[in-house]
Amino acid sequence: MLAAVLGMVLAWPSLACAQVDEDFRDAREAYGNGQFADVIRLLEPFVGQQLASIGDHVMVREARKYLGAAYVLTGAGERARNQFRWLLEDNRDQLRTMSLDRRVFILEVRDVFEEVQADLIRAEDQANADDEAARARERELRRQALITLLHQAQEDVVEVENPELPMFVPFGVGQFMNGDDTLGTFFLVSEAFFFLAASATLSVSIYLGDLRTSGGMINTTWDDALDALAPANLVSAAVFTVLAIAGIVEARLSWQPTRTVRRRREIDQDILDRLELSASPGGIGVRF
Missing domain, CATH: 1.25.40 (Serine Threonine Protein Phosphatase 5, Tetratricopeptide repeat)
Known part of the structure; x- marks a missing residue:
């Protein structure tokens, strides 16, 4: 059985x-x-x-x-x-x-x-397209993250000694050394303008004075011009002096023994090639 x-x-x-x-x-x-x-x-x-x-x-x-x-x-x-x-x-x-x-x-x-x-x-094609789009988005996010990291890696932030002597130089030198480029530009442009104006009016006054006394005789033809140039020269020189003193005082009051400097550092071209990126003066970008 x-x-x-x-x-x-x-x-x-x-x-x-x-x-x-x-x-x-x-x-x-x-x-x-x-x-x-x-x-x-x-x-x-x-x-x-x-x-x-x-x-x-x-x-x-x-x-x-x-x-x-x-x-x-x-x-x-x-x-x-x-x-x-x-x-x-x-x-x-x-x-x-x-x-x-x-x-x-x-x-x-x-x-x-x-x-x-x-x-x-159709469903499979759509799913494949969605997957590819998701992968492309993920690749782009990673790429942007890498670009950000490379931007950060390109820049060194260091503390350097800030000498005191340049604080006493006019034309915005002290402001530039203190890292205030906007104020430095203001003093540079304004002081340079009034310095040139004072120099020009003084030079013309000297030239016209020589013409006035040339030939052993006094020529009064240039008296009106000399009378007009004298106050212009005085005002230009005074304004330049005031601006120069103000710039020096401001720079000295804002002076710090050290200052922060940002320095750019080159990224290895092999790394950029692998990531299909390119370097330019404006920074790292995607290569097209």
Whole structure:
């Protein structure tokens, strides 16, 4: 008795496979005879759900084709689409190449299959495009982060000694040394203007004075011009002096023993090439 039971247990997988093969053959024959209800009855137990109850991949693939076709021809369109979708998802490597044999499946069946196939292809393409866009955004974020790091690496901030003697030099020198470029520019431009004005009026006055006394006689022709130049020279010199003193006092009051200096440092060109970046006087940028 034990031997008989053991024999039945060992023989059961073979018997089950034989039954599946027989049911599949019967289903194909029923499909050829237009008996679509029988096709559904025979194949639904095997592939009626997303997870097939049989392990033979080829058998599952072919059974889904016939069951999907039977659903189409019996008006069960949604079930047919599900069946074809599971068929294509089970064979994802053939998503774009799989087709139904036109000698077996009529146009109505093939149309439903191709509609499902097109939907899955569109979904896959969209998913791939979304993934690529996400990867591109991630690459760009990383690239911008690297650019920021390189910008920071390009600049050294150091403390240097700030000598006191230049604080007593006019023309905004003290302001520039203290790091106040705006105020330094103001004193440089304004002092230079009034210095040149004072120098010019003095030079012209000397020249006209020489003309006035040339030839051993006093020529009064230039007296009016000399009278006009004298106050202009005096005012220009006075304003220059006031500005120079004000600039020196301001620079001395703002003076600190040390000052912060930012220095640019060159980045290795090999690093820029690997990151597809370029260096310019304005900083690091993306190479186009």
